[in-house]
């Protein structure tokens with residue numbers, strides 16, 4: 001798997017699997033947790049080693065269970081989780097520590113590869129205070145890299161200026177119709193690796209047709225074209241599928257490349 005080096009020296013696989021509806025009743029985000037590891041097991045079988053979960057998804061324990069059940073060594077996996085940007089988890093250092101420790105425990109792991117602040121809030125000094133607690137976990141080797149999610153330029157700039165360990169990643173929504181090129185460009189310019197959430201969501205039929213037409217030149221699908229586009233511009237992708245066939249398709253991105261003309265068309269979608 002191709003990787004990008006993060007600022008603490010660890011490697012992030014450029015493609016991971018989203019998980020936000022895995023292990024839940026009716027494959028629904030709000031569904032009750034049922035502990036079902038079917039999709040995670042299929043993803044591991046297909047070759048995924050990078051998983052994106054969060055305290056808010058309530059399924060960290062399902063991800064941890066699937067990794068244990070795989071029989072593979074923990075060191076083969078790259079696990080991302082996230083602390084919610086709400087006062088219950090961020091109000092003081094003890095709340096932040098409790099969140100990190102609950103993630104470590106639920107994931108049945110000793111270390112977490114990447115831990116993100118899930119959403120910013122309007123008090124930038126408070127965000128920096130939460131960040132300072134997360135930095136201590138990097139110091140102790142319990143978290144390997146720390147980053148943010150859904151941060152816009154103002155919030156990311158503040159943290160870049162007010163942190164000892166700079167954010168390694170900014171995970172933001174990005175797909176045709178909502179590329180979020182401004183914050184992705186800002187992140188890249190400041191050596192913060194952008195990650196695209198929802199990379200296959202909310203794409204119009206017209207955009208899918210144009211992506212499929214480009215894919216036809218490479219014997220690839222619309223989903224493969226859009227994921228490849230993101231990777232080629234330095235954006236990590238975390239597509240999610242409940243279908244083993246789609247999971248495999250979404251990993252088969254490394255035997256073709258897009259022309260400059262194709263990339264211009266995709267950029268305009």
Ligand SMILES: NC(=O)c1ccc[n+]([C@@H]2O[C@H](COP(=O)([O-])OP(=O)(O)OC[C@H]3O[C@@H](n4cnc5c(N)ncnc54)[C@H](OP(=O)(O)O)[C@@H]3O)[C@@H](O)[C@H]2O)c1
Nearest residue numbers: 018019020052149197198199200201223239240241242246
């Ligand atoms: N940081 C944040 O605030 C935030 C917010 C949202 C999401 N996320 C993360 O980002 C991950 C991905 O986003 P997402 O789950 O919203 O959606 P997504 O990956 O953009 O899209 C999922 C949808 O695409 C379909 N799909 C997947 N592969 C396909 C293929 N090859 N061909 C056709 N359809 C395909 C899936 O259907 P099938 O199941 O039928 O394949 C599903 O309906 C989440 O799981 C979560 O980990 C983060």
